[in-house]
Amino acid sequence: MQGAAFIALVGTLIVIPTIPVAGMALLLGIDRFMSMARAAVNMIGNGVATLVVARWEREIDRKTMQRNLA
DSSP states (O other): OOTHHHHHHHHHHTTOTTSOTTHHHHHHHHHHHHHHHHHHHHHHHHHHHHHHHHHHTTSSOHHHHHHHHO
């Protein structure tokens, strides 16, 4: 659902009268790139969170982590 985030954004911004609806067309042009960026940030965040929890739970040590990520 790539366009779902844009629909939610438009629905939210439409209730703010100071933002022109025509400005949404500009956002539509870059929405695809914003969606890819959100997906990349989400993937990186999930990876970092996995490593943090693994270290916290002592499931992985520093040497193993460095060896596997190098």
